[in-house]
Structures are given as C-alpha cells and as structure tokens.
Amino acid sequence: MNGPLGALMEPTGVPAGWEAYGDGKKERVGFFTDTSVCIGCKACEVACKEWNVIPEDGRVWTGESYDHTSQLDANSWRHVAFVEQRKPLFANGDSAELDVDTGGDGGTGLRWLMESDVCKHCTHAACLDVCPTGSLFRTEFGTVVVQQDICNGCGYCVPACPFGVLDKRHLAATTDPPPAFLGRKEDGRVWKCTLCYDRLKGGHEPACAKACPTKSIQFGPLEELRERADARLAKLDAEGWNGPRLYGRDPDDGVGGFGAFFLLLDEPEVYGLPPDPVVTTRDLPEMWTNMLAAAGALLAGVTALTLLGGRR
C-alpha cells in the first residue's frame, strides 16, 4: 500500500514526510536527555522561554519538590521534573556521598531525580497525522513544527499526542493577534517545541542544549546520539546505578522511536511519561474500514426500515 495510509500500516523507522525533501533533506537531528547528570537548574526552561519569546503564564507555588512548571504546555516547551524517592542511587543499596537530612534515619536511601522533558519529535507523530490544516509539518531535519500562520486552533493535536505535549495558548497573542471584530483576546493557537527550527536553519544548536551546563541535554544527529546513549547506559550499568534505562531510543516502539529520547532512572510513569506510547493513527486504516461498514449499515438500515413496512 502506498501513500500516507500505507505509511501508517507499515511503519518504518523513517519519519513520514521527511523523505519528500529529496535533495533538501538534512541529517535527522534530535535530543538525548541524560537525566543521570541533570542538576535541576532549569537553565533549559529559561533559555527556551527567552529564545522563543514564550509569555509568562503565571507563577504557582505547587509544593511539588522544586517543580513549579508542572507540565509541558503551550507556554512551557521544556519542563524539569523533580522526583523525591526513597530509593537508593545504586543497585547495591548505597546512596551517593551526600549529606541529606532525612530525619535521622542515617542519611541513606534517598535519591532526587530530575528530568528535563520536551516534545519527543516522534518518528510517527500523531499530532502531525491528525492536523486537519497541514499546520503541523515535518521539517527537513526530521523534526515536527507548528506553522503559526496556518494553525486555526481546532485542538485536534492536543488529545492526539500520547505525551500531552501540545496545548492551546489561552494568553493574549504576542504575534499575529486575532482580528478585533471577533472580540477575542486570546491567542487560540497551539504551541510546542520547534527544536529551535530557526536556530537549526542558521546552523546553531537549540537554546536549551546550548544553555545546559552539565550536558544532560545533548543535541546532535540522532544516529550519533543513539550510539552515545547506548555507551552511557552500559557505563551506568557497569557502575551499578539503580534502574537506568533508555526511553524512546528504539525505532521499534509505538511511535517509531523518539527524535528526542531519554535516559531515565525509573519507570517512565514516575516522571509523568507514558510507559507504552502509541501513535493512534496506526489503527486508522482499520478505523476507516470499520466506519465505512457502519455508514453502510446506517444507509441500508434506514432504507430497509422505510421501504419495508407500511406508512403508518
């Protein structure tokens, strides 16, 4: 089967739409976010906001460790998660040589996980598939970007994303506001990480990776990042770390591999990530067939009930 539906039925490791660039196609790039060296400084969040001119969206004191950003949304394209755990840092039960006050029970057995979350730039991106306007598109770098002059705020990509990355901006528009005659004040469009498409075009790395002081956020060609991640995972395992794993590195997962993948130290859901994300359009050929059958049944049923039997 050829065409877009064919690409859904036989997912490959290659992003749909990327090949269409032909000679204009660039090497696929992405992020490898190594949470084992994240120190929770939030420089990535700040750099992202500054570079992309993302509006301030209120300051809420959550009490959830050091996390007051809480989630990725239209106004937060990097989000540092903080997880406090009664779990040792090493598999043999040792903790790091930290002077942590745990209330007098020995100062061991506690670890503090930090993870800088971001749009995954999926190989098979549900947001891009379902976008009815073509606003979401695949760039020549294999990334997924919203064209703000096309988005009409239908919101379909919002529940389609298996990671809850995209969201509608309810703040006032900073650029390209809606016409005054509608009386609408809010932006109304969907916003998310562009993997700094403008910086890539200029040959620069994304703002978050540039600002990261510990190389927790690594930017580069995806193939190279995967090799680097494999080596890092093997090293942490050899050093006896507790629970290291790669998340989204494998092109055989439900979204064909992430363009931005992670090294985690616990299950994905502990960081608020789905354990088995799937691009829902994978089931679309089956759903269309099923819908046509239902439509046929509706046509046949109503017609039969009208033709057979009397008027009264």
Add this chain to the structure above:
Amino acid sequence: MTDTTFHLDGNPSITAAGTEMRSYYGRPIIKEPTWTWEIPTYFFTGGLAGASAVLSSAARVTGNRELARTALYVGAAADLVSPVLLISDLGRPERFHHMLRVVKVTSPMNLGSWVLLVSGASSTAAAALQLLDKWKPVRIAASIVAALAGPPLATYTGVLVADTAVPVWHDGRHELPWIFGASAAASAGAAASMFVRPENAGPARRVAVAGVLAEGALMEAMERRLGTIGEVYDEGEAGKFSRAAKGLAVAGTALLAKRGRKSRASAVVGGALVCAGELCLRWAVFKAGFQSARDPKYVVESQRRRVERDGTKATTKPGESSAPPGRGA
C-alpha cells in the same frame, strides 16, 4: 518525619517507592481535549443531518412525500447549524477555511470537514429547491448526494474521537462509529416523528425505535470491551449523561412505539425525549473522554497491560538488545 518521602500535606508522595500506582504527583499524562460544548452538540446535529438525508430519500422512493419533505428540512437545518458550531469552537474562527486547504486521509477532522461541506451544500440546496418547488432534476440529484454523504457524516465523528490518545475513546474505536450511526438514526427518526402526521410517520418511528435498540446494545458491548476503564461511563458527569441518555431514550421509544401511531401529542413528546436522549449520549461519550484523560491511572493501566502482554518496546534496559543505530536517523 514518617517513613515516606517528604511531601507537604503529610501524605506519602505518590512517586514513593513501593507505591503500586505510579505517577508524577497524580498529574495527567495526556492533555484533556480543549473542545467545548459545541463539539458534542455538533456530534448530535451532524448525525441528525446525515441520517435525516437518508430517511428523506428513502421516503421519496416509497412516495411518502410528507415524510420526505420533513426529513429533508430537518436535515438541512441540522446541516446549517453544524458548521456554525464547529467554527465557534475554533481558537481562531477566522481561519476556519484552513480546514479545506488540504485533503488529508490521516486526519478524520480534515476528511470530516469535506464530508460536511458536501453534505451541507447538497442538503440545503435540495431543501431550498423543495421550498421553491423548482428544478426537480437538480433537487433529486442533490438529495441523492446528501443521502450518500449522510452516513459518513453521521459515523466519522466516532473515528474522530477514537483517533486520539484518550484511553476510553481509542479503546472504544471498534464500537464508536456504530454507536454514533445508531444514535444518528434514532434522532433522525424521532425528529421526523415529531413533525410528520402519524399516518405518514410509520417509517420514522421504526427507524427511531431500531436506532435506540441498536445503540443500547452497542453501548453495552463497548463498555464490556473497555473493561475497567469503562467505569468512567458510570462516574461523574459522564455517568450522569449516560444514565440520562438511557432513561430519556427508553421513555421516548416506549411512547413512540406504543402511542405514536394514534396520538400526535405522544409522537411529539416521544420524539423530543429520544432526541434529548441522543444528545445526552454524545455528551456522555464526550465527558467520558475527558475523565479518562484527566486521571493518569487509565493511561498507565491500559498501557501497562499492553506492555505485559506484548513486551514493551519504549524502554531499553541494560543488556537488552535494541535496533542498531542507523535505522531512521
């Protein structure tokens, strides 16, 4: 301090080791849809429009002109309201026409916009020509187009919601287009029963009764397949709408079936009750989606079950083989 991880209100942190349900401070994993009241209302009006177009054309074939005309007008009215609702829901309504700048088979909303355009144009044209009593061949052609575009219009909305990461919608993908189709038939039959004299409304009543029965059976089948995540249909707002939908549809159907043939008043009340029930059904499905998106347990539990059954591919632990670098990069 207690033996749990530090947490402000004294409750154990839900991220603590050993806690069975794991999540990030109980926050949702996926986003709730941003859609507002217009969308479930449109699911109803779109279904009403689609099934009414079929009913009208079928009645025309049997020479039942009163029913054919009434169903045509009902369908056209519903077809005219539908785009207004959809445009009103957009974050940028002035850009509604961007829906039609591409044809995209991977987007149910895109194809649905095209189907609504064809259905709306043909049914309003047919209704206008009927009113003016002009250009009979054009009117017939338009009615046929509307009758063919109607069933996809009534059922694609089931695919629209199923093609999301919302657990209770995606896992209900086998039944949802059928449920929406049955509900559309029920509302079209019920609406026509209200406005057509009982001696000509027999087909409309049969369609209403059959639609309600089919929809009830299909909802039951879907809730069974959904298993534990199907519980959202019994809880909160979805539960309220679900119970209201059943009660209204059953009461209306009973009235239509028992007395609709003799009493015009019963037909009007019965038809209105069924229509109200079908509107509630769309709201039940809509709200159930929000509830299952809001609570991370539905996302995590259904995915964990899949992981245990199929073996996860999203995470790679040390020593596990994953595809070598070079694929897709």
